[in-house]
Amino acid sequence: MTAPEKQVFPGPVLNHHSGKLLIGTRYWPTEIWRRPWSLPRYRAGALWLVGIILGIAAIGFGIGELAVWGEKILVWLGRCGLPAPAVAWVWVLIKLCCVIGVIVANGLWAVWWERKISAHIQSRMGPMYAGGFHGWAQTIFDTIKLLLKEDVTPAAADQAMHLLAPIVAIAPCIIAFAPVLFGNELAAAKLDMGVLYIFAFASISVIGVVMAGWASGNKYSLLGGLRAAAQIVSYELPRGFSIVPVLMFAGSLDLAVIDRAQAGYWMGCIPRWFVFYPVVGQIAFLFFLIASVAETNRTPFDIPEAESELVAGFHTEFSGMKWSMFFLMEYGYVLLSSFLLAVFFLGGGASPLPWLVGIPSWIWMLSKAMLMMFVFLWFRWTFPRLRVDQLMDFNWKFLLPWSFANIGLAGVLVYLHLRGWGLR
Amino acid sequence: MNPLAGADAVARLLAAVPKAEIASSPVKDYPTIRLAAPADLLLAARLLKGDLGFMYLEMVTAVDWLGPVNLGGFVCGGNSNPLSRKPAAPPVSPVPGPGVSYRPMLDLLWSFGNLGENRKIFLRLELPRDRAEVPSLTSLFAAADWQEREAFDLFGIRFTGHPNLIKILTPDFLQGHPLRKDYVHAKDRYDEE
């Protein structure tokens, strides 16, 4: 016995546009999965994407190597009658504005990009209406609203520390950007101990986080602050030790030297990037990636601001711009880690294939950094969260001992290189 | 398997507990035993849990047989149509149906389940409304803890020996026990127009 034939209903809710049952809508999920390319929106989106990528490559060709522009500006400044010290100061100011511009622009871009990536991972659309095509102005509107939010300092909070915490959190991140390489020779400051400088300043912001945790007078943020202190400090170690093989291969702490050490190709097509060194490169790359994810408090290590446990972790009591300082810090460190990953392991500035050398180095550096940032954002929406003690066990019992072993292995490679059979 | 098959369990319980008999108005299709005094409860429960294998306390509840519900217990007087100003006919029947006698007693009910042989037994006990005292079953069944607190909160039945007999559901400032038939709701600051 089967069900009776089509039955006339006493007028269920019809979709007043198409007049068909809501159930008969064209975007019934199964249709999306069976024939995605049949949807015009899908094809249009793909065309837009290809257009944007080609556009950026064309701009890159037009501008060419940015380092060259640097000398031209210096010469022009000299010629228009400024005394030597003034030129130096103006040049430092220009570099400062560029680096801060990169960090703030990254803040705007990364937040929007993360919301779009998370949306498309989760089969939804993300910001669409905030300012036109795909909600590009979403983060700008967020910033305007946050600027005008009432600045709440809770009664139980320690006023001075509450105000100081975001500043102490964001300042080291901006300072740490000085030696970071944006192209082959393109760095704000040429420091021959760049790596040491970056890690030194990057570890100061944990003080800001702990200050925030303690100063807001809220038990959840205290727990979040203590967890942050334990996590960030203990993940500094594997992060530092996983870089040692790279320094051994490059022979110097200066980022520009590390970058030059990765130029050239094996057998004509495989680029000499440190990530392709037989075993040492992959292990060092993975450990540095994991430790950087833990440094920036992102999933699966986001226990300091675990939304489901500690309400909002150490930044529970911060509202308006003070809260967005913490967000700027997080995305600043994500950008810093992406650029470091690009320089240390992916041969920042060097093109992966010999016949693509024409494209300027800053395009390569930017695309590798964005690739690494995509990996950071992608982690956040796929992994569950670790518990505090599991996180500590993973670090002290797995990450650290194996990074020491990796340094030993790197020593063997360097010894082979010195004996002449090496990879050079 | 028909839950009534546990006749031998009922028989052994009746033999062990003094003055217990099959309840006159049983829960439909389930064996119901009426206890005579609060003291027999622990004895019956220990027997059920120990020998007869009824390890699962399913439900602890009570019924107040005072009479039809007092519409003062409702904020809008049980008015089924909130918009109409005149009070509608209360849907509560003043005259009890056949076989029902209103009396000022609280009728407590326990339901025990034997998961292995898939059987249920209901214990019933009548208590006077003003001083309803009964020993608590938390020593034998941990499930009784919150259900007895709920019975205390909504009916005002005191369970002697309960570790933490305080309010569980109603707000702290609510006076009286709402599920009693004669409960009249005192308007508080949230109820004024």
Add this chain to the structure above:
Amino acid sequence: MGIILDKFPLIAKAIPGGQVVLTSTDYIIDLGRKYSLWPLTFGLACCAIEMMVAYAGRFDFDRFGVIPRPSPRQADLLLIAGTVTKKMAAPIVDIYHQMPEPRFVMAMGSCANCGGPFYDSYSVVKGIDRIIPVDVYIPGCPPRPEALIYGVMELQKKIMRMKLERGGGATVQAEKGSRDPAGEDA
């Protein structure tokens, strides 16, 4: 660090071309608030399930820039989704006062509007507007996610009408009187 713009209307009026500047800043600030309405993850009863569905894939709230924030300090929209009982009334008022200005309240569902199917219960507050001021009411029990999105769009229209003179700045609203006095709101 929030910028206080309360004195700005007086200054703008003093300068000759100031009125144009004032209206355009109003417009930009309202656009900022309109497209970045962050509600609090705070569901009470059945309407909370429909609210979660509104955040999920099919009726995506993120399209309007609406992301749920766990802490009241970072939220600017209090979405009361469910029955408000007397025991829960005091915590709700505390949460409302913890939220920084400018804050909005939406009563979702007939329980939050007027007590709904529990109108004559002894332990239910007959509507959230008895304890906190409400900006938008959404009928339904539970209202469909589309109704919730329509409610948010109504709130966005209301935000677009906010003026700096009438308290669009960051100081506490209570000190400046009602944001839209009667009659002028239409």
Add this chain to the structure above:
Amino acid sequence: MKSEALIVTGPGLEMDTMFVNLGPQHPSTHGVLRLGLTLAGEVITKAFPDIGYLHRGTEKLMEARNYHQCVILTDRWDYCSAMPNNLAFCLSAEKLMAVAIPPRAQALRVIMCELNRIASHLIFLGTYGIDIGAFTPFLYAFREREMILDLYEKCCGARLTYNYIRLGGVAADIDSDWVAKCREFLEYFKPRLDEYDTLLSFNPIFLARTQEVGLIPKEAAVGWGLSGPNLRGSGVSYDVRKSEPYCGYEAYDFDVPVGTHGSCWDRYFCRVQEMRQSVRILEAALTKLPSGELMAKGLAKVPRPPAGEAYAHVEASRGDLGIYLVSDGGVAPYRIHVRAPCFINLAILQEILIGKKVADVIAVLGSFDIVLGEVDR
């Protein structure tokens, strides 16, 4: 495994504890539950669940409403799966009135309840993923649930509070288009279940967070009166659909998934397996759908069940939902008590949270899948 904070004790070594409110407004308490936790560092020494923040007194309200008006209030108890609430109330009233339900209405009741079980377990899957920190399964689970809600909308007009199962039968009928859409959903849903297994069930971090956490032995589970997937997670195979079949459940063959040692993962995986069994029941029910009328004959407009008491219980998605109905022959029920599974399942938190970390509290609370509408009634 005893956590270190409780092992190291002795004179002068006590840790001063901190009282934290996992308050009525918290992202992962699934509604308005307040957990008063006393913490020693990160470890819990005492837990006191405080409920009542959603107590609407429906048991008192039902004493002033006739039977058809009561069915509406039953929807609002466990609002994630409202069909079994209607069913339990109607079964106890029909038991009192000794009404014979037509076979098509029985089959429709089974279909709707099983679909609701899948929808409710999908909500659990999504929110439990968020509790453990994975945001994406929530979106996938709700995408599938949307298809079920479309089916409900086509049949009974509502998405969440259906008021579909009435005294004496069922409110509306389904036609061949509905059956086709339902079959299409079932075909689409089976591969999605395997997807969840790879995405969440066997994810190493998820396993690390849930496998040795919240262990409940069999005696404690029975002693505390747990029911549904929480009881079956500890190894006790008790399912009301098998022990006391109602609405023709004995005609469908399905097996009852049982966990091994009662950890959070076992309770979680029981629910995922139950979804597969519900798909089997639905396919069988859709093929053997008898035709006939929907409502029992001879039921009064305003039913007055004869004086007496009845107890009927169903296997709701969250446990053994029982309705004890007392009637004095009047239009309104004289007294109605709801044996709410979530209310009874929640009581065990006082015992098993001792010695856990804060992150485990959320994992254990989430694994019980409580709904505050049913806890507070």
